[in-house]
Amino acid sequence: MRALEDRYGRVATDLRVSLTDRCNLRCSYCMPEEGLDWLANERLLSDDEVVRLIDIAVTILGVREVRFTGGEPLVRRGLVDIVQRTAALAPRPELSLTTNALGLARTAPALAAAGLDRVNVSLDTVRRETFLEITRRDRLDDVIAGLEAAQAAGLGPVKINAVLLRGVNDTQAAELLAWSLERDYHLRFIEQMPLDAQHGWDRAAMVTADEILAHLETRFSLSPAVEPRGSAPAELFRVDGGTGTVGVIASVTRPFCGDCDRVRLTADGQVRNCLFAREESDLRGAMRDGASDEELAERWLIAMRGKRPGHGIDDPTFLQPDRPMSAIGG
Template sequence: MAEKMEFLPKTELLSLEELDRIASIFISLGVEKIRITGGEPLVRKNIDSLFSSLSKKTQLKELTLTTNASQLKKKASMLKESGVKRINVSLDSLNPTTFKKMTRIGVLENVLEGIEHAISVGFEKIKLNTVLMRGINDHEQFDLINYAIEHDLDISFIEEMPLGETDFERKITAISNKDVLEKIKGKYSISKISMTTGGPSNYWQIDGTKTRIGLISPHSHNFCEDCNRVRISCKGELFLCLGQEEKIELLPLLRDHPDNDQPIKEAIIASMKIKPISHDFDLKQSRPAVVRFMSHTGG
């Protein structure tokens, strides 16, 4: 997120009912997997009702969540009852001081308690998402992997993406997953596996454990040729690529046509024609590839 966030008025945001309607429209067009993400989706007032409604859509094969785990102690049981089988947890540090520095307001103890509660609830899989940054948390790579092994979790390392203006230089802090993998191979016995979750990760199994390591590498191993994802922002913007600015405004269509889904369906179908071939991430550029922050379109 930006250092100084300006939050939008409620009238500019999709209501939970509008989010549910958009989901239903995408499902009617053949979408079988939906991920709820953020920001932090579990802080949204009455979010339980959205999960409850989505759980009743029989054509939806997979409902997943990306969370910072701060609310999991309160929400894990609801999520399990709503049919969420897999969750991703953003966790970049196991050091309380570093964690607070990176998240600005996060309390590591709450997050770890949330993860442990989610484990006790019994999701099919919980995966940690970690962005290693040189000179900030890269020395914790093995600590995070060992935490995952200890708790039978998966972990994915995501290369830092040039989204949004920041006070630090990403060409200095960014770490290639090629280097991450080499360090992993030097410490653990791992085997490449062909597992896919419909996302951009390449996976390795840590031999003798239940833990799988994923590498999401938009710089060192561009995955655009396999991308079939689109994103809906809280403002109803349909983004066709995380790393590009092309978008379709769905919120006006939803409100102009409260009883007719056809205009929204036609806009979604037409948007596929402008889905970019690739992002243009380049850490050597002095400005970010996209000025929009990650929090705007979700993790």
């Protein structure tokens, strides 16, 4: 087995696999209301191609965790079969799913039976009017039903990812935490990152980690968790001295690039060695041209060697990736 190691000694063991660039919400910080020009079907990896590349990552390159993302992965028809086939790999990787939870109430039992271990659900508010403002869809009840179904199916711990938007939901942080704690969901707040399709991100308008904590401390007492963070992106805090925790992912103001253990595979078969990379390595074309597993693994290794020491958001020369988050995968 060969490690996906970059020039700085970081080893990627966590693979994020985007299954589609399509989404059934239109979150204002991600894409415009009318949506985007979706990838043509012939450009997307087939189910067999997805599983083959995951197999190479796991059995040849030492990947231990696989997370399925999008767009919205639940709109991928072959999702359950892909999960089942990935769970059958040896060694078996840990399997998770990042989703907006629309349709999860219907699919959670099948996903659990197929071998999915847990889910991360994107939810920025529990107020119906704010949910509609952010997502441009009146689907809050469906998200809540999906969360409940995931928990009932044993896809836990169920994690919630939330982004705070200034003047929209930033004053609702404590409310969302209380709601999550009552239901035993693990809440993580994420600083808004420059990955929107509109390229309208403004650092001055971003709600920072310090501001997130200040909002939470209007209602709760927070103390740093004892457990070391390791390569996990979230800094954890105990809530009111109890067993409940809340996490803050300060991707912009407190970057953790030095501990990064991730690599990404887009829905059209491109390796991205960083969320903010502006270069990609094409595995789809090589695979369709007849490349062997070893040749594809070597291409992957070469792609990782080009990884930069950090995302460079604070560098004056920083350029936002051409692809938006929906086309990269979280």
